[in-house]
Amino acid sequence: xxxxxxxxxxxxxxxxxxxxxxxxxxxxxxxxxxxxxxxxxxxxxxxxxxxxxxxxxxxxxxxxxxxxxxxxxxxxxxxxxxxxxxxxxxxxxxxxxxxxxxxxxxxxxxxxxxxxxxxxxxxxxxxxxxxxxxxxxxxxxxxxxxxxxxxxxxxxxxxxxxxxxxxxxxxxxxxxxxxxxxxxxxxxxxxxxxxxxxxxxxxxxxxxxxxxxxxxxxxxxxxxxxxxxxxxxxxxxxxxxxxxxxxxxxxxxxxxxxxxxxxxxxxxxxxxxxxxxxxxxxxxxxxxxxxxxxxxxxxxx
Amino acid sequence: xxxxxxxxxxxxxxxxxxxxxxxxxxxxxxxxxxxxxxxxxxxxxxxxxxxxxxxxxxxxxxxxxxxxxxxxxxxxxxxxxxxxxxxxxxxxxxxxxxxxxxxxxxxxxxxxxxxxxxxxxxxxxxxxxxxxxxxxxxxxxxxxxxxxxxxxxxxxxxxxxxxxxxxxxxxxxxxxxxxxxxxxxxxxxxxxxxxxxxxxxxxxxxxxxxxxxxxxxxxxxxxxxxxxxxxxxxxxxxxxxxxxxxxxxxxxxxxxxx
Numbered sequence: 001x002x003x004x005x006x007x008x009x010x011x012x013x014x015x016x017x018x019x020x021x022x023x024x025x026x027x028x029x030x031x032x033x034x035x036x037x038x039x040x041x042x043x044x045x046x047x048x049x050x051x052x053x054x055x056x057x058x059x060x061x062x063x064x065x066x067x068x069x070x071x072x073x074x075x076x077x078x079x080x081x082x083x084x085x086x087x088x089x090x091x092x093x094x095x096x097x098x099x100x101x102x103x104x105x106x107x108x109x110x111x112x113x114x115x116x117x118x119x120x121x122x123x124x125x126x127x128x129x130x131x132x133x134x135x136x137x138x139x140x141x142x143x144x145x146x147x148x149x150x151x152x153x154x155x156x157x158x159x160x161x162x163x164x165x166x167x168x169x170x171x172x173x174x175x176x177x178x179x180x181x182x183x184x185x186x187x188x189x190x191x192x193x194x195x196x197x198x199x200x201x202x203x204x205x206x207x208x209x210x211x212x213x214x215x216x217x218x219x220x221x222x223x224x225x226x227x228x229x230x231x232x233x234x235x236x237x238x239x240x241x242x243x244x245x246x247x248x249x250x251x252x253x254x255x256x257x258x259x260x261x262x263x264x265x266x267x268x269x270x271x272x273x274x275x276x277x278x279x280x281x282x283x284x285x286x287x288x289x290x291x292x293x294x295x296x297x298x299x300x301x
Numbered sequence: 302x303x304x305x306x307x308x309x310x311x312x313x314x315x316x317x318x319x320x321x322x323x324x325x326x327x328x329x330x331x332x333x334x335x336x337x338x339x340x341x342x343x344x345x346x347x348x349x350x351x352x353x354x355x356x357x358x359x360x361x362x363x364x365x366x367x368x369x370x371x372x373x374x375x376x377x378x379x380x381x382x383x384x385x386x387x388x389x390x391x392x393x394x395x396x397x398x399x400x401x402x403x404x405x406x407x408x409x410x411x412x413x414x415x416x417x418x419x420x421x422x423x424x425x426x427x428x429x430x431x432x433x434x435x436x437x438x439x440x441x442x443x444x445x446x447x448x449x450x451x452x453x454x455x456x457x458x459x460x461x462x463x464x465x466x467x468x469x470x471x472x473x474x475x476x477x478x479x480x481x482x483x484x485x486x487x488x489x490x491x492x493x494x495x496x497x498x499x500x501x502x503x504x505x506x507x508x509x510x511x512x513x514x515x516x517x518x519x520x521x522x523x524x525x526x527x528x529x530x531x532x533x534x535x536x537x538x539x540x541x542x543x544x545x546x547x548x549x550x551x552x553x554x555x556x557x558x559x
Binding site: 009011012016019020023025027029031 | 467
């Protein structure tokens with residue numbers, strides 16, 4: 001308390017400077033701002049059928065090296081593909097026009113990023129140009145489904161434009177979960193109730209009115225975000241000229257796949273629940289079951 | 302004027318009277334801000350006292366919190382093979398919770414108690430009354446400068462605390478436990494968000510905590526019973542009340558900001 005005047009003024013000044021220096025340090029060095037080194041960059045358009053869990057500001061990489069970031073992700077009303085704008089560093093302006101933009105996942109559970117694999121064209125993509133060749137994010141369920149031949153499973157259902165869909169199994173889908181098309185959220189699950197007569201799950205989907213041009217033969221599937229993420233309803237557009245309207249019926253659904261089921265099938269030959277699904281498609285799962293596992297995952301279910 | 306000691310009744314009405322008196326006192330403090338502008342030097346001196354003088358304890362504690370957090374996380378995350386995420390978890394937990402809360406608790410112990418004891422002693426030795434006799438507004442001269450100083454100092458101290466924690470985590474994680482330096486930073490920068498973590502977490506929370514702690518400290522000081530026992534009692538109460546207020550407010554703020 002008895003310090004001479006100037007010493008506390010200097011001390012206070014130092015304290016304020018140190019505090020703000022710490023704030024600047026936190027804000028610039030440890031946050032995602034550190035990634036937005038918005039130097040000179042140019043915008044390239046891409047269209048993905050499915051962006052998975054790709055987020056804005058996700059990295060864009062060439063040969064694994066970061067060259068830019070995802071500027072924006074939008075889904076135009078009525079469109080089936082997500083419009084992804086990539087901001088790429090001006091230093092990398094020699095990207096061939098026939099390069100392929102692919103959505104990769106870092107590791108099994110990591111974040112997703114856009115990888116650009118070079119083509120052979122002499123022409124390079126310019127500011128505002130479009131990379132026409134893209135590969136969408138792989139959904140784990142899609143891959144597992146293809147692998148186990150259960151991808152085409154469909155149940156009957158009815159619905160309205162708060163569309164109700166009937167699934168034989170919704171997994172852990174709950175009210176409030178996202179409804180996505182091409183990986184972009186377009187609505188949410190309004191309610192999940194069990195049908196007392198048909199003994200299946202009746203899911204009410206509230207879809208944004210902007211997306212009123214979804215073909216009426218589109219299918220709804222319950223997917224999981226990543227390996228352990230939350231579940232959501234994915235709408236896969238069909239080819240019908242007529243759009244889903246309030247009161248229309250969706251006819252195709254694909255129920256949630258239980259990881260335990262799939263792994264169980266993979267490890268043990270012929271659990272009873274496989275019969276139905278194997279009937280619909282090839283049986284790649286059978287090859288792997290030549291080597292019986294010492295454990296019996298079926299017991300876990 | 303709400304600077305008179307609150308007579309103690311039974312426990313419930315006593316506590317309610319404390320809360321109500323505190324709320325009214327906040328209005329008095331805020332109303333005195335224009336009048337306290339002429340005592341800017343006093344505010345600066347208080348900023349030096351509650352802020353700059355608290356730097357040592359904040360920096361050392363921040364460093365150790367970061368170090369111990371990293372040590373614990375490393376051992377848990379190594380079970381899942383996820384040690385590369387430990388830097389990110391240290392940053393997130395410090396920014397969102399530990400930084401503001403621990404800084405506020407330390408601030409209550411370091412600065413809040415001395416504010417209460419100082420004002421309480423002023424009250425006990427009739428200095429407050431003397432000021433009123435000399436037509437110096439004790440709220441504007443003694444109360445508001447301390448309140449403003451606490452309000453300014455807390456976010457800055459919290460930033461220093463968080464920066465030291467990250468450095469402590471880096472020290473243990475990278476130089477001792479052998480996490481890759483690039484992985485440490487890139488995982489952190491990929492997840493920490495400027496708005497939700499730094500602005501909402503660090504700045505907003507610490508601002509609220511700073512206001513609450515200094516309000517309680519100044520209020521307890523002004524309402525100290527004018528005895529030496531009363532000063533001791535008021536100082537204790539500052540720590541107890543601020544700790545409870547910080548943790549309760551933390552829950553409320555987290556629920557709203559998340």
